[in-house]
Amino acid sequence: MSQIQDEIKNITATLPQGARLVAVSKFHPESSIEEAYKAGQRIFGESHAQELCRKRELLPKDIEWHFIGHLQTNKVKYIAPFVAMIHAVDSMKLLREIDKQAEKAGRTIPCLLELHVAKEETKFGFTPDECREFAAEGSWKPLAHAPICGLMCMASNTDDMEQVRAEFRLAHGLFNELKAGAFADRPCFKECSWGMSHDYPVALEEGSTLIRVGSKIFGERMY
Numbered sequence: 001m002s003q004i005q006d007e008i009k010n011i012t013a014t015l016p017q018g019a020r021l022v023a024v025s026k027f028h029p030e031s032s033i034e035e036a037y038k039a040g041q042r043i044f045g046e047s048h049a050q051e052l053c054r055k056r057e058l059l060p061k062d063i064e065w066h067f068i069g070h071l072q073t074n075k076v077k078y079i080a081p082f083v084a085m086i087h088a089v090d091s092m093k094l095l096r097e098i099d100k101q102a103e104k105a106g107r108t109i110p111c112l113l114e115l116h117v118a119k120e121e122t123k124f125g126f127t128p129d130e131c132r133e134f135a136a137e138g139s140w141k142p143l144a145h146a147p148i149c150g151l152m153c154m155a156s157n158t159d160d161m162e163q164v165r166a167e168f169r170l171a172h173g174l175f176n177e178l179k180a181g182a183f184a185d186r187p188c189f190k191e192c193s194w195g196m197s198h199d200y201p202v203a204l205e206e207g208s209t210l211i212r213v214g215s216k217i218f219g220e221r222m223y
Contacts, residue, residue: 004032005039007217011200012040015211019204022066022193024214026051030058032218037063045087045212049075056082068152068193068212070124073097081105087152087193087212088114090124092139095146102145110149112193115174117167118156125153128174135182148183150191150209151175155199164199168206175207 001009011021024045025033033044037060046052047069056065064084071086073094080101089095089111102109113134116125126134131151134140140148153171155164175192183189195203197216204211 001039002035003219004035004217008036008039008041011211011213011217014201014204016204019209019211022068022210022212023217024068024196024212025055025218026069026214028214028218030055033059033063036217043084045214049078052083053078066210076101077104080107080109083109085110085112085149085191087112087210088124089148090114090126092134095140095143095148099143099146108145108147110188110191111146112150112152112191113148115151115153115171117153117170119158119163120156128170131174131178135178138182147186147188149188150193151178152193152210154196155194155203161199161202165202165206168194168199168203168208172207 015021020043022043022045023036023041026047042062043064043066045066045068052065065082066085066087067079067083068087070088071094076097086098086109095111098109098111113131114125115131116127151171155167158164171194172192179189191209192207193210195208195211197213200211200213
């Protein structure tokens with residue numbers, strides 16, 4: 001068994017019920033994805049539309065592709081015919097475009113709202129208060145082809161796991177608040193996407209249902 005397959009087995013063995021592994025395969029070759037596939041992994045995460053479309057053509061058709069990076073509105077049309085989930089919706093404009101392109105493709109694409117809880121400056125993601133306002137305002141409700149199915153976030157890039165835990169806990173608290181409030185009548189609102197190679201065990205303890213693990217499985221980026 002290869003190192004990639006070993007890591008897949010080790011990680012999936014630790015997942016609590018209801019949690020899933022997204023193997024982050026961006027910048028890694030198709031051969032590495034095939035190794036993970038042989039170990040039973042079916043969910044893979046990419047963050048560039050062109051790379052994702054190319055890999056999708058070359059790899060098994062039962063792979064569930066998740067788009068996990070910042071998505072520009074003009075790239076949505078390329079991935080809408082097949083993408084299984086979009087993790088980082090950071091604006092109403094993007095959500096409307098996903099809905100439009102999903103409808104054209106005759107599909108429904110589950111979406112997660114990107115939450116900004118890390119200490120680093122970032123251009124993307126809703127602050128907790130912005131997320132509350134967005135949920136309460138309700139413009140998303142008629143978008144039947146782009147249902148909001150949960151939240152996504154990244155913790156601060158730090159070795160201080162207590163800070164990381166606090167940020168994940170904040171995100172999970174907001175998830176529970178929204179699930180009991182604005183999304184109370186939306187059963188699909190159930191996903192918490194947080195946790196990466198260095199912090200996923202903490203993320204799982206703090207409610208994550210989707211961990212996005214790349215370098216721990218595939219090593220450093222190949223290209």
